[in-house]
Amino acid sequence: MFTRTLSIGLWGVEGYPVSIEVDIANGLPAFDIVGLPDASVKEAKERVRSAIRNSGLEFPVQRITINMAPSDRRKAGAAFDLPMALGILAATGQLPMEALTMPFIGGLSLDGAIAPVRGVLPAVVAAARLGFHEICVPEVSAKEGALVEGVRLLEARDLKTLVAQLSGDAPKVYANPGMTSAEPYRGVDFADIMGQRAAKRALEIAAAGGHNVIMIGPPGSGKTMLAKSLPGILPELDFEEALEVTMLHSVVRPAGEIQGLIRTRPFRAPHTSASVNSLIGGGGYARPGEISLAHLGVLFLDELPEFPRSVLESLRQPMEDGVVNITRVNGMVSYPARFMLVAGMNPCPCGNYGSAKKECRCTPMQIRRYLGRISGPLLDRIDIHVDVQPVDYDELTRKGREESSAKVRERVEAARAIQRKRYKAEGIRFNAELGAGSLKRYCTPSAEGESLLRMAHESLGLSPRAYTRILKMARTIADLSGQEEIGAAQVAEAIQYRTLDKKYWG
Numbered sequence: 001m002f003t004r005t006l007s008i009g010l011w012g013v014e015g016y017p018v019s020i021e022v023d024i025a026n027g028l029p030a031f032d033i034v035g036l037p038d039a040s041v042k043e044a045k046e047r048v049r050s051a052i053r054n055s056g057l058e059f060p061v062q063r064i065t066i067n068m069a070p071s072d073r074r075k076a077g078a079a080f081d082l083p084m085a086l087g088i089l090a091a092t093g094q095l096p097m098e099a100l101t102m103p104f105i106g107g108l109s110l111d112g113a114i115a116p117v118r119g120v121l122p123a124v125v126a127a128a129r130l131g132f133h134e135i136c137v138p139e140v141s142a143k144e145g146a147l148v149e150g151v152r153l154l155e156a157r158d159l160k161t162l163v164a165q166l167s168g169d170a171p172k173v174y175a176n177p178g179m180t181s182a183e184p185y186r187g188v189d190f191a192d193i194m195g196q197r198a199a200k201r202a203l204e205i206a207a208a209g210g211h212n213v214i215m216i217g218p219p220g221s222g223k224t225m226l227a228k229s230l231p232g233i234l235p236e237l238d239f240e241e242a243l244e245v246t247m248l249h250s251v252v253r254p255a256g257e258i259q260g261l262i263r264t265r266p267f268r269a270p271h272t273s274a275s276v277n278s279l280i281g282g283g284g285y286a287r288p289g290e291i292s293l294a295h296l297g298v299l300f301l302d303e304l305p306e307f308p309r310s311v312l313e314s315l316r317q318p319m320e321d322g323v324v325n326i327t328r329v330n331g332m333v334s335y336p337a338r339f340m341l342v343a344g345m346n347p348c349p350c351g352n353y354g355s356a357k358k359e360c361r362c363t364p365m366q367i368r369r370y371l372g373r374i375s376g377p378l379l380d381r382i383d384i385h386v387d388v389q390p391v392d393y394d395e396l397t398r399k400g401r402e403e404s405s406a407k408v409r410e411r412v413e414a415a416r417a418i419q420r421k422r423y424k425a426e427g428i429r430f431n432a433e434l435g436a437g438s439l440k441r442y443c444t445p446s447a448e449g450e451s452l453l454r455m456a457h458e459s460l461g462l463s464p465r466a467y468t469r470i471l472k473m474a475r476t477i478a479d480l481s482g483q484e485e486i487g488a489a490q491v492a493e494a495i496q497y498r499t500l501d502k503k504y505w506g
């Protein structure tokens with residue numbers, strides 16, 4: 001007796017079809033799984049056996065062999081429990097073979113309940129691409145994938161009910177689309193931050209064009225507070241973006257946690273003790289790291305020099321490319337990682353170097369060493385450098401209202417809308433994503449702007465990378481004022497965000 005059921009395996013966030021062949025033969029009772037299963041898949045045996053028995057169904061006392069194809073990819077996770085159990089039931093005549101036309105994913109509990117699994121959304125997306133109109137997923141995970149067009153999600157609650165549904169003895173239940181509404185940001189509002197005009201302006205530009213920012217200044221000047229206000233001025237994710245973000249989170253978050261598409265732009269703030277693997281991705285299952293979980297949102301690295309050098313340097317390649325490639329034993333996994341880096345730091349160990357009010361107690365050697373933890377190439381990739389000095393007493397206690405985050409977000413959204421329209425054919429979304437090839441086309445400054453750039457290039461000793469980043473920033477500044485031409489004023493403002501290196505790094 002032989003059957004074949006279908007499932008979807010995951011390679012990064014790419015789903016691929018897995019065919020599960022079940023053969024049941026007479027002989028000494030045995031249960032073997034072949035086709036490169038890892039330890040978690042091998043454990044399925046115990047779950048499948050108990051789940052079938054505890055559902056009032058019969059587990060064959062025969063020789064069972066399960067083969068998972070393609071056999072050159074290592075299969076992990078519990079999602080194959082369900083198709084294996086259904087294959088056994090069909091091979092023993094307890095379920096009609098014709099019922100097994102759709103892919104199945106789901107774990108099994110010993111009592112026969114269908115357990116949630118990770119990666120439902122990428123699996124459903126793959127099923128749609130492969131031309132399936134139906135896929136069976138755990139009921140708890142169904143909301144996560146139900147928005148994918150063209151596929152209906154059959155909700156599986158427990159093995160017994162599912163068998164009745166597939167046999168036509170009970171009505172099937174399909175999932176309703178789930179979409180989490182973007183949560184209103186409850187953190188720091190721009191209105192709560194007194195003064196700090198320049199820093200707020202810098203954050204607005206960063207948000208509008210997706211640029212990287214570093215904030216440098218003495219302790220307590222408000223760097224962390226400013227960074228935490230950033231989510232409040234970022235626009236919601238649109239549908240396509242939400243799909244990309246949810247796919248990435250789907251393979252990392254606990255199974256069953258995601259209840260619909262994620263609409264809020266990610267804001268990830270890993271601690272300085274984070275490892276290269278947790279930041280970049282990798283490890284046993286080559287999971288996405290913080291930089292991919294921050295895709296289309298913000299990666300906030302507070303106290304930047306406190307991160308190990310190896311961690312900081314590993315950011316360089318993905319910052320440039322917007323994707324990260326992780327090598328695995330049998331191939332490579334790619335994850336998107338188009339994040340905005342926002343960093344905060346003190347300029348020296350005591351924190352007061354460069355402050356007009358407090359004296360720095362560090363030796364020149366200590367200062368150099370501290371600043372030296374941020375390598376030139378990393379600093380070069382950060383578009384906007386802002387000096388954050390503490391506001392004075394009068395400013396801090398001023399009665400007047402500051403502009404709210406909601407107000408700033410309106411301008412950011414308008415500027416992003418301009419960019420979306422402009423880059424429709426390019427397949428990108430915002431200015432920071434512009435590749436070298438398209439730079440000339442969209443970011444040619446006026447003659448005055450051009451001559452300013454030439455002067456700055458010489459006096460600041462800019463690298464070609466810094467030059468292109470200034471141009472893209474100037475593009476964003478022009479977009480914020482709804483202006484097509486990049487004039488001298490926009491170029492000048494953009495250049496100003498690169499002059500801080502001279503003050504600190506000399």
Ligand SMILES: Nc1ncnc2c1ncn2[C@@H]1O[C@H](COP(=O)(O)OP(=O)(O)OP(=O)(O)O)[C@@H](O)[C@H]1O
Nearest residue numbers: 192193194196218219220221222223224225226391
């Ligand atoms: N401009 C401001 N308006 C209102 N409150 C402020 C402002 N600047 C600082 N504060 C207050 O000071 C606190 C400390 O600021 P924050 O933690 O952001 O400083 P920091 O620059 O990150 O310091 P450190 O270098 O020590 O990390 C804030 O939580 C806030 O209460």
Ligand SMILES: [Mg+2]
Nearest residue numbers: 223224302344
């Ligand atoms: Mg801080």
